[in-house]
Amino acid sequence: MRIPLGSALVASALLLGTAAQAQTCTNRGQLDDAYCDENKDLVADVPAKTRDPSVLVFAYTPVEDPAVYENAFRPFTEYLSKCTGKRVVYYPVQSNSAEIEAMRSGRLHVAGFSTGPVGFAVNMAGAVPFAGKGTEKGIEGYHLIVLVKASSPYQKLSDLKGKRVAHTSPSSNSGGLAPKALFPDQGLKPGEDYQILFSGGHDKSALGVNSGDYDAAPVASDVFERMVARGDLKAENFRIIYRSERFPSSGFAYAHDLKPELAEKIKQCFYDFRFPSQMVKDFEGDDRFAPITYLKDWAVVRKVAEDSGTPFNKAAYQKELAREAEAAKKKAEGAKKP
Structure with a gap:
């Protein structure tokens, strides 16, 4: 592919600028x-x-x-x-x-x-x-809360071993990172005690618990409260079995x-x-x-x-990009099926 001279000059300038910054940056x-x-x-x-x-x-x-x-x-x-x-x-x-x-x-x-x-x-x-x-x-702040259906038998995090638990995405605080950091002290290790399923969003996780697609889901309390206020969900249909300290x-x-x-x-x-x-x-x-x-x-x-x-860091971010690309590929393949 031929690159226009103007584009090539701009690209060269950007590369030189980045290289110069890399040499002069001390922190x-x-x-x-x-x-x-x-x-x-x-x-x-x-x-x-x-x-x-x-x-x-x-x-x-x-x-x-x-x-x-x-x-x-x-x-x-x-x-x-x-x-x-x-x-x-x-x-x-x-x-x-x-x-x-x-x-x-x-x-x-x-x-x-x-x-x-x-x-x-x-x-x-x-x-x-x-x-x-x-x-x-x-x-404002919010809490990581773990939702289960009110009709379910689950009362504490350790009850979720081997169950269908939805995280939102690897980069999400309450829907991905905090569960890995906080749940082990409560007797539950994400990725070991249950296979992590990714819903793609806090609203999708909550709706999935409501519909029975997931047994439980860690979500941001403010999102859940907004969904209840809008009438998307009924609070009485859920039980909160865990609530973290406050996050920004x-x-x-x-x-x-x-x-x-x-x-x-x-x-x-x-x-x-x-x-x-x-x-x-x-x-x-x-x-x-x-x-x-x-x-x-x-x-x-x-x-x-x-x-x-x-x-x-970059390594963790690249993993996030790869995971999302794979999820998008599977979604596209599923859409092609009759």
Whole structure:
């Protein structure tokens, strides 16, 4: 294939820029080679060349059907457009890795990432977390809860040995990493005492337990509560047999290479916004975006990832990509069958 001269020059410049950064960067931590962290705040530093896009692309973690959140965030995306003076487009991502890859490639500028994937977004895509949903008291939190049907015989985690237990995805905190770190102390080892089944989402896990496809599922408490509030599920149909300590909820981040003035404007727009009544209802009482830092607010999540043997590094991320590719392949093959 012939590569146009302009494209070749751009590619060469990018490679040279990356090589130069690799030689001059004295601290990178777990960040990908494309990024540097000289000030040691664990997120990518602002590069020499920055961007000021005319259109801002915004996304939110696909913990449920993306259409649910596109509607829920519409009052904010409309405000963000007026506040920044730029058109804002909502990008409905279908998976955690798709959202991370979109920011990594430069197609996504501002996004809310689920708790676990925040770490991969920071290290693999240069995301800079700066806000979380919350109230005047600070950012919201949630618990890892394990759902079983109320009619089932399961009363504690050790009762799930050999049963059908659904995780959401390997990179999810409550739906993947935290169970590996926390369940063994309760007498249950994921991957050993039961085969891990992946549902693809917290809502899918909860619906699967309700329908009998799974015997149990670890999910984020806030997602379950939203589903009950919307009438998607009836709380009385479930029993919660485990509840963890509190974790921070989704983190909002901007791409590290945005023009600093634009990044500061986006941050201020988030902090100044107050949720209208419908958004307060949709997000269980949260009424604003509160400031966060990855260094401080995600310390407990990083510890869970390390303790579970799945740190937020390139090797773990590549495994996540491979797993999702295999799942997509099987889904496509299944769709072809008559």
